[in-house]
Amino acid sequence: MAKHSVEDIRNLALLGHRAAGKTTLADAVLFKAGAVERRGSVDEGTSISDFDDEEHHRKFSIDTSVLNATYKGKQIHLLDTPGYPDFVGAALGSLAAIETAVIVISAPAGIEVNSRRMFNEAGKRGLARMIVINKMDADNIHFDQLLTNLRETFGKGAVLFNAPIGVGLKFTGVVDVINPPAAPPQGIAVDLAAARAQMMDATVEVDEKLMEKYLMEESVTSEELAGVIPKALAAGSLVPIFCMSAKKDIGVAEFLDAVCNDALAPTQASPRVAPPAKEGAEPTTIVANESGDFIGQVFKTINDKFVGNLSYIRVFSGKITPDKHLFNSRNGKESRIAGLLKIQGKSNVTIPEAIAGDIIAVAKVEGLQIGDTVLTHANGIKLPVPSFPTPMFSLAVEPKARGDEQKMSGSLHKMVDEDPTFVVHHDNSTHELVISGTSQLHLDVVQARLKRRYELEIVTKEPKIAYRETISREGAGEHRHKKQSGGRGQFGEVHLRVYHLPRDITNQQELEEKFANKSKFEKMRSAHYHAKNNFAFIDHIVGGTIPNQFIPACEKGCVELVERGALAGYPMQDVAVEVYFGKDHPVDSSEAAFKTAARYAFKKAFQAAGPQLLEPVVTLEVTCPSNYTGAILGDLTTKRARVENQDSLPGNLAVITARAPLAEVTRYAAQLGGITQGQGSYTMEFSHYDLVPPNVQQQIVAKSKLAADEEED
Ligand SMILES: Nc1nc2c(ncn2[C@@H]2O[C@H](COP(=O)(O)OP(=O)(O)O)[C@@H](O)[C@H]2O)c(=O)[nH]1
Numbered sequence: 001m002a003k004h005s006v007e008d009i010r011n012l013a014l015l016g017h018r019a020a021g022k023t024t025l026a027d028a029v030l031f032k033a034g035a036v037e038r039r040g041s042v043d044e045g046t047s048i049s050d051f052d053d054e055e056h057h058r059k060f061s062i063d064t065s066v067l068n069a070t071y072k073g074k075q076i077h078l079l080d081t082p083g084y085p086d087f088v089g090a091a092l093g094s095l096a097a098i099e100t101a102v103i104v105i106s107a108p109a110g111i112e113v114n115s116r117r118m119f120n121e122a123g124k125r126g127l128a129r130m131i132v133i134n135k136m137d138a139d140n141i142h143f144d145q146l147l148t149n150l151r152e153t154f155g156k157g158a159v160l161f162n163a164p165i166g167v168g169l170k171f172t173g174v175v176d177v178i179n180p181p182a183a184p185p186q187g188i189a190v191d192l193a194a195a196r197a198q199m200m201d202a203t204v205e206v207d208e209k210l211m212e213k214y215l216m217e218e219s220v221t222s223e224e225l226a227g228v229i230p231k232a233l234a235a236g237s238l239v240p241i242f243c244m245s246a247k248k249d250i251g252v253a254e255f256l257d258a259v260c261n262d263a264l265a266p267t268q269a270s271p272r273v274a275p276p277a278k279e280g281a282e283p284t285t286i287v288a289n290e291s292g293d294f295i296g297q298v299f300k301t302i303n304d305k306f307v308g309n310l311s312y313i314r315v316f317s318g319k320i321t322p323d324k325h326l327f328n329s330r331n332g333k334e335s336r337i338a339g340l341l342k343i344q345g346k347s348n349v350t351i352p353e354a355i356a357g358d359i360i361a362v363a364k365v366e367g368l369q370i371g372d373t374v375l376t377h378a379n380g381i382k383l384p385v386p387s388f389p390t391p392m393f394s395l396a397v398e399p400k401a402r403g404d405e406q407k408m409s410g411s412l413h414k415m416v417d418e419d420p421t422f423v424v425h426h427d428n429s430t431h432e433l434v435i436s437g438t439s440q441l442h443l444d445v446v447q448a449r450l451k452r453r454y455e456l457e458i459v460t461k462e463p464k465i466a467y468r469e470t471i472s473r474e475g476a477g478e479h480r481h482k483k484q485s486g487g488r489g490q491f492g493e494v495h496l497r498v499y500h501l502p503r504d505i506t507n508q509q510e511l512e513e514k515f516a517n518k519s520k521f522e523k524m525r526s527a528h529y530h531a532k533n534n535f536a537f538i539d540h541i542v543g544g545t546i547p548n549q550f551i552p553a554c555e556k557g558c559v560e561l562v563e564r565g566a567l568a569g570y571p572m573q574d575v576a577v578e579v580y581f582g583k584d585h586p587v588d589s590s591e592a593a594f595k596t597a598a599r600y601a602f603k604k605a606f607q608a609a610g611p612q613l614l615e616p617v618v619t620l621e622v623t624c625p626s627n628y629t630g631a632i633l634g635d636l637t638t639k640r641a642r643v644e645n646q647d648s649l650p651g652n653l654a655v656i657t658a659r660a661p662l663a664e665v666t667r668y669a670a671q672l673g674g675i676t677q678g679q680g681s682y683t684m685e686f687s688h689y690d691l692v693p694p695n696v697q698q699q700i701v702a703k704s705k706l707a708a709d710e711e712e713d
């Protein structure tokens with residue numbers, strides 16, 4: 001990397017709705033900065049940023065691509081993110097690596113769902129935000145209205161930094177609002193003085209002295225303004241707006257200048273903070289300078305037969321050279337680095353060092369995951385791991401060709417490592433392999449990639465809903481397992497009780513504080529917490545009625561049933577088992593016998609304790625033109641949904657927030673499309689598990705395999 005200092009670095013992500021022109025802007029920036037010889041184009045399939053086969057084929061971004069350019073002495077790292085909500089994982093992941101979020105909006109389309117979402121996500125993370133109004137050259141632009149909407153949606157801090165000369169076909173350039181030309185050209189689409197006043201209001205607010213000066217109507221110099229802009233950006237009170245046509249290369253140079261002058265250097269942004277390593281210790285504020293210990297965080301990984309195994313790292317502190325070892329803070333593993341890479345889309349070059357602020361990649365370092373903190377000195381620092389929405393769209397999968405099971409599972413797990421919104425799990429109740437993603441489109445892309453990358457074809461089936469089982473009251477059960485089949489027999493007898501375990505318990509310590517203690521279970525000997533199912537096993541055996549060596553087997557038997565379920569074949573949750581009595585036989589007792597006895601005793605107790613099914617409930621946020629509100633609400637009522645909020649947005653849009661059982665909305669994408677003629681969009685996130693109404697429960701139980709009683713084994 002050409003030698004640059006931390007102050008010279010600018011890290012940006014381009015975010016927003018699909019087709020706003022993010023990738024076109026990225027290609028324009030690379031070309032303008034001389035980072036590439038030929039300008040890439042999404043329409044011609046030559047984009048430097050959208051380089052993946054799948055992206056060429058579909059003509060939109062699927063992954064975040066990492067790009068870089070030097071411009072006027074500044075080292076710019078640019079992340080181009082996908083705009084489809086289906087690939088939100090990649091966009092959210094990029095936020096962990098940057099200082100400045102650039103929300104790109106299409107002038108004719110206006111503010112769309114994903115622009116609002118990304119603006120808010122960037123705000124939550126304390127990032128600086130800028131807005132680009134792109135496609136200023138297109139037809140059907142109502143610029144005044146758009147600006148009003150922007151300020152209503154994103155606040156009064158959203159102010160023009162440059163103003164368009166002409167709109168649509170007549171859009172020929174932009175003028176600077178901070179330093180307006182002495183003789184402004186004809187055709188400026190806004191009142192320049194008013195725009196400047198708005199810009200001043202939003203900027204001087206963070207500096208008392210300057211504010212006073214401004215209020216006293218003394219003149220504020222552009223140097224003084226430039227001095228406070230980074231502060232106002234970092235505080236989130238200023239959101240500069242830039243107008244451009246990325247495609248026609250109008251306004252791109254002015255935007256780049258502003259990036260160099262105003263976007264935050266790593267040293268100017270609110271620093272990242274690592275939580276305390278031990279209880280009682282202090283959190284660590286990470287200082288962006290070259291001299292500290294090296295601290296980096298993985299924000300993206302890829303394992304592709306063409307690109308190889310790459311982990312993308314944002315350096316937050318210190319400096320790294322290729323001779324160093326990387327220490328993974330999550331698992332303590334240390335690995336050699338084969339080389340440090342600077343990334344340009346699909347190509348890369350090796351570099352001799354990287355410093356705080358840089359965005360780089362390392363090749364072939366096994367086992368790095370998104371969110372991992374990497375160090376060169378094991379100093380215990382762990383940066384917070386970004387969180388991602390739980391994927392809610394599931395399909396059961398099988399390989400098309402018999403015998404490909406192993407290959408399929410291996411390939412799927414590689415995809416899981418790369419994509420935080422893609423999950424693979426084996427459903428113990430159905431013995432199916434289930435993949436989950438954000439949507440049908442997301443899983444279509446996964447399927448296409450499996451085929452291209454690994455020559456693997458899979459078949460998919462209807463999504464299964466992950467119901468859970470629980471109980472509504474206490475219950476008791478006992479079982480004697482006795483078999484005599486010549487030679488040594490089997491004998492074990494277990495008596496137990498079951499309880500509802502409060503959902504707010506999340507670990508062993510809370511279990512002991514709130515539930516499993518001697519005030520409730522007088523002679524309790526031990527209690528074990530199983531976080532996965534919020535399940536507890538309590539050993540309350542008195543006088544050795546079950547010998548100590550068989551207690552673990554009893555626990556195993558219970559845990560088996562927790563996974564298997566006892567009502568309709570779904571895993572249990574929020575249940576505690578108290579084993580309090582039993583019998584053994586000096587010769588015939590065995591671990592296997594007690595395991596079976598415990599499992600059956602548990603099953604009987606569970607069935608006597610008012611078993612109930614729980615279903616996943618999701619939060620839906622539907623955005624649509626207001627005139628469809630009635631139709632959407634009407635449809636939601638047929639889906640057992642509870643509408644929680646209804647709001648209107650500028651631009652005659654409505655937002656409806658509702659909670660609905662997942663089982664009712666697995667096909668919502670297509671249904672909403674039908675109701676709104678493709679103009680509605682929605683996000684769906686897991687909310688919680690809730691009781692299934694009795695009539696629905698009856699149907700599910702009747703259909704389940706467990707209805708036929710299993711044989712005792
Ligand atoms: N008229 C016009 N079209 C543009 C402009 N920028 C991008 N486009 C087109 O909009 C479409 C989507 O662009 P793309 O860069 O892929 O958008 P992204 O999804 O935000 O990355 C492409 O057909 C581009 O050629 C612009 O400034 N003006």
Ligand SMILES: [Mg+2]
Pocket residue numbers: 022023024050060061080081082083
């Ligand atoms: Mg794109």
